[in-house]
Amino acid sequence: MNPTHLVLGVIGADCHSVGNKILDAYFTEAGFHVTNLGVMVSQDEFIDAAVETDAAAILVSSLYGHGEIDCEGLRAKCVERGLDRILLYVGGNLVVGKTPYAEVEKKFLDMGFNRVFGPQVDLAEVVELLRSDIAAAGRK
Amino acid sequence: MRFEQMAWKDFLAQRLEVLKTWPTGKDVDLDEGLRYQRGIPEPKNFARAMNKAKSGRKTLIQPRAGVALIDDHIRLLRHLETEGTADLLPTTIDAYTRQNRYAEAAVGIEKSTAAGHSLLNGFPAVNHGVSGCRRVTEAVTKPIQVRHGTPDARLLAEISLAGGFTSYEGGGISYNIPYAKKVDLGDSLRAWRYVDRLVGYYEENGISINREPFGPLTGTLLPPFIGHVVAILEGLLALEQGVKSITLGYGQGGNVLQDLAALTSLRELAGEYFAKAGFSDFDLTIVFHQWMGGFPEDEAKAFAVISLGAFVAAAAEVEKIIVKSPHEAMGIPTKEANASGLKATRQVLSMLTDQKICADNDIIRREKELIRNEVRCLMEAVENAAGGDPIQGICRAFAGGLLDIPFAPSIYNRGRVLPARDNEGFIRLFSKGNLPLTDDIMSFHKDRLAERAKAESRPVTFQMVTDDIYAISKSKLIGRPK
Numbered sequence: 001m002n003p004t005h006l007v008l009g010v011i012g013a014d015c016h017s018v019g020n021k022i023l024d025a026y027f028t029e030a031g032f033h034v035t036n037l038g039v040m041v042s043q044d045e046f047i048d049a050a051v052e053t054d055a056a057a058i059l060v061s062s063l064y065g066h067g068e069i070d071c072e073g074l075r076a077k078c079v080e081r082g083l084d085r086i087l088l089y090v091g092g093n094l095v096v097g098k099t100p101y102a103e104v105e106k107k108f109l110d111m112g113f114n115r116v117f118g119p120q121v122d123l124a125e126v127v128e129l130l131r132s133d134i135a136a137a138g139r140k
Numbered sequence: 141m142r143f144e145q146m147a148w149k150d151f152l153a154q155r156l157e158v159l160k161t162w163p164t165g166k167d168v169d170l171d172e173g174l175r176y177q178r179g180i181p182e183p184k185n186f187a188r189a190m191n192k193a194k195s196g197r198k199t200l201i202q203p204r205a206g207v208a209l210i211d212d213h214i215r216l217l218r219h220l221e222t223e224g225t226a227d228l229l230p231t232t233i234d235a236y237t238r239q240n241r242y243a244e245a246a247v248g249i250e251k252s253t254a255a256g257h258s259l260l261n262g263f264p265a266v267n268h269g270v271s272g273c274r275r276v277t278e279a280v281t282k283p284i285q286v287r288h289g290t291p292d293a294r295l296l297a298e299i300s301l302a303g304g305f306t307s308y309e310g311g312g313i314s315y316n317i318p319y320a321k322k323v324d325l326g327d328s329l330r331a332w333r334y335v336d337r338l339v340g341y342y343e344e345n346g347i348s349i350n351r352e353p354f355g356p357l358t359g360t361l362l363p364p365f366i367g368h369v370v371a372i373l374e375g376l377l378a379l380e381q382g383v384k385s386i387t388l389g390y391g392q393g394g395n396v397l398q399d400l401a402a403l404t405s406l407r408e409l410a411g412e413y414f415a416k417a418g419f420s421d422f423d424l425t426i427v428f429h430q431w432m433g434g435f436p437e438d439e440a441k442a443f444a445v446i447s448l449g450a451f452v453a454a455a456a457e458v459e460k461i462i463v464k465s466p467h468e469a470m471g472i473p474t475k476e477a478n479a480s481g482l483k484a485t486r487q488v489l490s491m492l493t494d495q496k497i498c499a500d501n502d503i504i505r506r507e508k509e510l511i512r513n514e515v516r517c518l519m520e521a522v523e524n525a526a527g528g529d530p531i532q533g534i535c536r537a538f539a540g541g542l543l544d545i546p547f548a549p550s551i552y553n554r555g556r557v558l559p560a561r562d563n564e565g566f567i568r569l570f571s572k573g574n575l576p577l578t579d580d581i582m583s584f585h586k587d588r589l590a591e592r593a594k595a596e597s598r599p600v601t602f603q604m605v606t607d608d609i610y611a612i613s614k615s616k617l618i619g620r621p622k
Contacts (some may be wrong), residue, residue, distance in 0.1 A: 013235040013238070013239045015235075015318070017358070017547055017549035018358065018547045021605050023607065039549040065471050065472050066234075066236075066259070068260060069244075069248060075559060096259060097473075098260055098471070099469075119434075
């Protein structure tokens with residue numbers, strides 16, 4: 001596992017591109033090697049890129065409400081492809097309609113994501129969590 | 141540039157293929173569709189409503205809305221027209237349909253039925269077919285439009301126009317570059333030529349269908365002239381195919397004077413470019429979109445953003461405003477939240493109905509002159525790249541970065557233009573990429589940004605752009621350093 005390599009992208013048929021460009025710039029600035037797949041990325045494209053770069057984490061964005069459909073099964077597919085230690089983060093407006101964050105978080109943690117973020121999260125906080133989660137995963 | 145109508149035999153040949161792309165396509169019959177449209181009561185015709193708004197100097201209000209299932213969608217629209225007092229209704233199409241991924245839309249319909257609520261972010265009109273669309277359009281009393289983001293919207297247009305919709309949003313640039321990643325620009329422009337020819341055919345047969353290119357594009361710090369050039373080009377391409385009722389749009393930038401200048405200049409410039417190309421028989425109207433960027437999470441603050449947009453629409457005397465909801469920061473609104481955005485907008489517009497707000501002063505004139513010159517630079521470049529063919533001109537201009545939309549996802553967009561706000565919140569260019577703007581114009585942009593950089597004691601960088609993108613969601617217009 002390469003502790004500085006991240007795979008980034010917006011999942012499914014979602015074309016929200018602004019935040020993606022900002023995340024790319026932010027994580028690069030924070031010292032990570034970011035493989036940014038851009039918008040409209042399939043689960044297989046995420047996994048292919050993670051295998052290729054031996055990434056420590058896949059960062060999935062979704063802003064258009066279909067996150068629930070698009071993200072289902074990603075963890076199982078990662079395990080299938082031998083990525084058994086990879087961290088999965090997801091963030092954005094993940095479901096259709098205003099829903100309490102705790103409910104959304106539970107839904108995506110149950111799906112196998114390690115961290116779940118709302119749209120207004122402070123990116124500095126995400127970088128801190130990512131560093132400590134990667135360090136912990138490396139010790140396993 | 142030469143403007144030529146698509147040959148009817150080419151249209152019909154293509155049509156056979158288009159209707160085969162999903163099983164519901166076989167239910168579309170052009171003549172039956174015309175007969176059905178003739179039976180729609182006049183007050184429900186969108187083109188007529190826009191025309192009446194113009195002659196009566198009214199600003200009509202319209203929400204965005206769409207869910208997966210027909211009955212739920214009807215309930216949603218009825219709530220928006222009764223409780224929300226919407227003048228015009230939408231049917232927002234889900235993101236799978238927009239990418240022609242109808243099989244995935246079908247899964248979304250199934251899962252929504254099972255879950256008892258919509259898991260899709262819009263109404264999958266192609267899957268529901270002509271009869272499903274008719275159930276929707278017959279259930280409401282207001283004119284109703286298809287709103288989406290579909291690069292190849294040919295089948296959706298066939299089904300929804302035969303299904304009783306009387307307005308169709310989109311265009312070959314505005315529904316590709318901000319909405320797709322790998323769709324060839326020439327392909328989307330040719331697909332939209334088909335859509336415009338279809339609308340032209342309805343027009344020739346006495347059915348007026350309104351067309352609305354999507355003005356705000358990426359909705360993120362878009363300098364007015366970039367959106368205006370796209371709107372004018374898509375307007376020309378629509379008129380070329382026989383469209384008569386055309387509504388051009390612009391999204392709220394946040395600086396009130398820049399927004400007023402942009403809205404008045406859009407109407408003037410489009411009229412001039414259309415006339416110059418030899419078109420005279422058209423009905424041009426203007427739509428203003430409330431803030432398309434990130435919203436504050438706090439609902440009271442969101443209402444403030446919505447109300448400021450409503451004020452600008454009234455001051456600029458536009459025919460239509462597209463309304464946001466207090467749930468915008470969280471994604472798709474409930475029907476109640478959607479109606480409350482409409483009510484807030486209605487309140488502002490009503491209070492301003494009898495007031496004449498002067499949308500003209502020295503600063504607005506300066507901004508209008510700037511926009512006019514910027515638009516001219518880009519339109520000339522497209523003209524020169526066209527070799528007579530507007531579609532070729534547009535494709536070459538994007539390939540060379542002579543047209544470039546900031547923050548767009550498409551690989552056919554250079555993406556080298558970076559905007560930022562100046563010290564008064566006007567949207568300027570920090571990097572022009574390859575846009576063919578004169579040195580005079582660029583030195584104005586640079587001077588204005590230098591003023592802000594000095595005031596904030598920091599250089600103009602990507603960080604400043606990022607700060608501006610999040611500023612409104614954090615209750616400011618300009619992203620000042622902490």
